[in-house]
Amino acid sequence: MQNAETLYQLLLTAYGRPRWWSEDPFTVMFQAVLVQNTAWASVEKTWEAIGDKADPAYIEKLPVEELEALIRPCGFCKAKARTVQALAGWFAGYGFDRKKVQDQPAPKLRTELLAIRGIGAETADVILVYAFYKASFIIDAYTRRFLRRFGYDFADDGAIRRFFETGLPEDAKVYGWLHWLILEHCIGACRKQPQCESCPVREFCEQIIG
Ligand code: SF4
Incomplete structure (x- = not known):
């Protein structure tokens, strides 16, 4: 199972650096x-x-x-x-x-x-x-779905938070980008009906569906 940093790098390689960062x-x-x-x-x-x-x-x-x-x-x-x-x-x-x-x-x-x-x-x-560019890890339904399918077994959101907040640099931009990458992945490949055959991280996923 990948650690937080490896998981982040996997998604970064698959989808590229997010183009968006907030201003106002x-x-x-x-x-x-x-x-x-x-x-x-x-x-x-x-x-x-x-x-x-x-x-x-x-x-x-x-x-x-x-x-x-x-x-x-x-x-x-x-x-x-x-x-x-x-x-x-x-x-x-x-x-x-x-x-x-x-x-x-x-x-x-x-x-x-x-x-x-x-x-x-x-x-x-x-x-x-x-x-406000504060490092506070964002957990949403996409995050939970992706992690569950990828093979992680977190007891609750607190465990997900600890996994990322202890495994990644305390940097709002890293947290913000990772959130964006998970969103991109769950809108594209890891949808409600997952598109595993075209998923860019399928070789690392423990629960390919279909
Ligand atoms: S292989 Fe399928 S289940 Fe695994 S991350 Fe990709 S789309 Fe999701």
């Missing part, structure tokens, strides 16, 4: 909430309509009904509008200053984010990694 922290926060239980295409469409209104100070003060209307295509608009405004309020506590947030320890930030209604572990870690 509030865009990451906002979109991390919008994408919950919806397709990315809906987020893109909504984002186009939001345009330059995606400013945290503006969004925080916007009447909630207006925000709901703006994000309606992403579904669950009442709950998501509340969460986005709470996130904007949290960011306001740091003066909307990325550096001030980054100066805080990751566990403290994670606790603060998890205290916001509508922010679960996955969303909190996405925000920590992609908005």
Whole structure:
């Protein structure tokens, strides 16, 4: 069974270095909430309509009904509008200053984010990694599926987290890229109905299906 670093290198060789890295922290926060239980295409469409209104100070003060209307295509608009405004309020506590947030320890930030209604572990870690460049490993349904099929037997998400956080350099970019690589792999080859015959890492997989 591969260790975390070897697994990362396998995926990096198979898919190449991810092309994307985040720029604006509030865009990451906002979109991390919008994408919950919806397709990315809906987020893109909504984002186009939001345009330059995606400013945290503006969004925080916007009447909630207006925000709901703006994000309606992403579904669950009442709950998501509340969460986005709470996130904007949290960011306001740091003066909307990325550096001030980054100066805080990751566990403290994670606790603060998890205290916001509508922010679960996955969303909190996405925000920590992609908005504030903090090394906090992101675990989602794709990660669990891929690892299970590849032959790992982790008791729970805590065990997955320890495996990666002790086996990889403590580097947000490595964590962010690995998350992207797993996503790429699970959208391409390791789908719900896996495409094992064309999978680029099949020779290392213990559970080729079909
Ligand atoms: S060989 Fe099949 S099950 Fe294994 S990682 Fe590739 S697509 Fe997934």
